Each structure stands twice: as structure tokens, then as C-alpha cells.
Amino acid sequence: MRTKPASTRKPAISPTKLSTYLECAVKYRYIYIDKIGRFYMKSRAAFSFGSTLHQVLQQYHEPGAERSLTGMLSRFEEGWISAGYASAAQEQEHQAAGEQILLAYHASAEARQEELGPVETIATERTISCDMGRFKLTGRVDRIDLHVDGTLEVVDYKSGRLTVTEEEVAASLAMNCYQLILSKMYPGAPVCATIYCLRSGESATARLTEEGLAEFERDIRDVADVILDMDWLETAPVRIEHCADCDFLSRCEGEWRRQERARRLHEEPAEDEQGFSEFGL
Ligand code: SF4
Numbered sequence: 182m183r184t185k186p187a188s189t190r191k192p193a194i195s196p197t198k199l200s201t202y203l204e205c206a207v208k209y210r211y212i213y214i215d216k217i218g219r220f221y222m223k224s225r226a227a228f229s230f231g232s233t234l235h236q237v238l239q240q241y242h243e244p245g246a247e248r249s250l251t252g253m254l255s256r257f258e259e260g261w262i263s264a265g266y267a268s269a270a271q272e273q274e275h276q277a278a279g280e281q282i283l284l285a286y287h288a289s290a291e292a293r294q295e296e297l298g299p300v301e302t303i304a305t306e307r308t309i310s311c312d313m314g315r316f317k318l319t320g321r322v323d324r325i326d327l328h329v330d331g332t333l334e335v336v337d338y339k340s341g342r343l344t345v346t347e348e349e350v351a352a353s354l355a356m357n358c359y360q361l362i363l364s365k366m367y368p369g370a371p372v373c374a375t376i377y378c379l380r381s382g383e384s385a386t387a388r389l390t391e392e393g394l395a396e397f398e399r400d401i402r403d404v405a406d407v408i409l410d411m412d413w414l415e416t417a418p419v420r421i422e423h424c425a426d427c428d429f430l431s432r433c434e435g436e437w438r439r440q441e442r443a444r445r446l447h448e449e450p451a452e453d454e455q456g457f458s459e460f461g462l
Pocket residue numbers: 205206207208418419420421423424425427428429430433
């Protein structure tokens with residue numbers, strides 16, 4: 182009988198995987214080990230809204246694309262994703278908000294071009310990765326710009342946020358992962374990361390220093406090692422503050438009920454044991 186050759190592909194670790202693990206190891210197990218997320222994770226208006234906008238901005242920034250406002254608005258209408266909205270009224274509200282966002286985005290993109298000079302977008306909605314030995318660090322970036330001074334700027338769009346500070350960008354696990362990957366893909370190139378709030382047009386940029394990148398890399402390796410060495414069968418749910426908003430809550434509650442029944446059965450002595458104890462044996 183022919184046996185299947187063992188896979189030589191390295192496990193991929195992404196910022197989403199890292200933050201899921203750091204939020205809750207059981208959630209990580211359900212999504213990435215047991216792969217049961219599709220049975221529990223609900224469509225949400227925010228995901229659909231964000232995906233629609235991301236896809237319009239991807240096309241807008243593609244090399245050679247026509248960068249007109251009318252083009253953006255018609256792509257928004259054609260690519261609209263309806264899943265996850267609670268009502269037609271909520272969907273209409275988001276459609277109107279999306280149009281306003283694109284209007285403001287178009288105006289600010291033009292102003293930015295005038296302010297910064299020619300900035301070349303070298304990638305949109307692209308998966309980037311680097312080899313980290315035991316694993317591959319990977320992430321999907323919304324946009325990478327190349328500035329005239331050679332700086333590579335990774336830009337992340339946020340469709341739900343109104344404000345962002347430099348400190349928040351500097352503390353962002355995802356933005357730091359992207360900078361680390363870019364610094365390995367393009368050694369020597371200065372890198373920075375920007376979060377752009379689509380609803381308000383506010384943005385902030387941060388840059389990891391060489392020491393900062395080295396320290397971040399050590400932290401990422403430590404967390405990845407824990408994930409890769411984890412005994413997932415032994416990973417059971419424990420109540421934490423994230424449970425209230427978690428799509429897996431019903432599953433974990435079932436598990437807690439089973440644990441409680443098992444605990445009670447263990448605590449209640451069996452009948453014959455009771456009998457023996459009555460006779461002092
Ligand atoms: S309900 Fe709580 S314990 Fe269960 S997966 Fe979600 S966050 Fe983790």
C-alpha cells in the first residue's frame with residue numbers, strides 16, 4: 182500500500198492566528214485545529230461592509246486603474262456584499278455611509294499625492310510572508326506604498342474606527358508583523374505602518390526601530406513556539422471576559438455543563454459506597 186508522503190510545508194502563523202491565540206487558546210483550537218469555525222462564526226454587517234470597501238480600494242489603487250470617483254462609486258454598488266445586515270434599513274444606512282467614505286477617500290488621496298509627491302502603490306490586498314525557521318510568518322496587507330525616499334509603507338484600512346493614534350499603531354500586533362515581514366523581504370529598506378480610518382479619514386503612522394523589530398521578532402517566535410508545541414486535546418474552555426462576545430459561547434457552555442455534571446458525579450458517592458459507609462466499613 183502506498184503511503185502519503187508527509188507534508189514538508191511549514192506551518193503558517195499570521196497576526197490573526199496570533200491574536201486569536203492570545204485572546205483565547207480554545208478559540209484558536211476551534212478555528213485552526215478542529216476547523217469548526219464555519220458552524221459557529223456568524224456573518225456580521227461590519228465584515229461585509231469592510232470587505233466591500235476593501236475591494237473598491239484595491240481596484241482603485243491597482244496600477245493603471247482609472248482613479249475617478251464615479252468609478253469608485255460604481256464598483257461599490259456592483260461589489261456590495263449584503264450578508265450580515267440585520268435589516269434593509271441598516272443595509273441602506275451602510276450604503277449611504279460607504280458612499281460618503283469613498284467621496285472623502287478620493288479627495289484625501291488626491292491631496293496626499295500632492296503633499297507627498299509620487300507614491301507608488303506596489304501591492305494591494307496581497308499576502309506577504311517570510312521564513313522564520315519552524316514556521317512561516319504570513320499576513321494579508323491592504324496596501325504597500327513605495328515612497329520616493331525608498332520607504333515601504335504598509336497601509337491598513339479600518340472601516341469601523343473613527344480615530345487612531347501613533348501609539349496604537351506602534352502597539353498593533355498586525356502592523357508590527359507586517360513591518361517585520363517587509364523588513365525581511367526587503368532587507369535594508371526603511372519600513373513603516375499606517376492605519377487609515379475610513380469613516381473619518383484620520384490616520385496615524387509608526388515605525389519600528391531595528392531594536393524594536395528584533396525584540397518583536399523574539400516575542401513572535403516565543404508565542405509561535407507555544408502554539409506549535411501545544412497539546413490541543415488537553416485545551417479546554419475557561420471563562421474569560423471575551424466569552425460574552427464570542428461566537429463559540431454556545432459550544433463552550435455545553436462543555437461547561439458536561440464538566441459540571443462530571444464533577445457532581447465524581448463528588449456524589451456511589452450507592453454501594455454509601456452502603457459500606459453506613460456500616461462503618
Ligand atoms: S466562549 Fe470563551 S472560552 Fe469559549 S472559545 Fe470563546 S472566548 Fe474561548
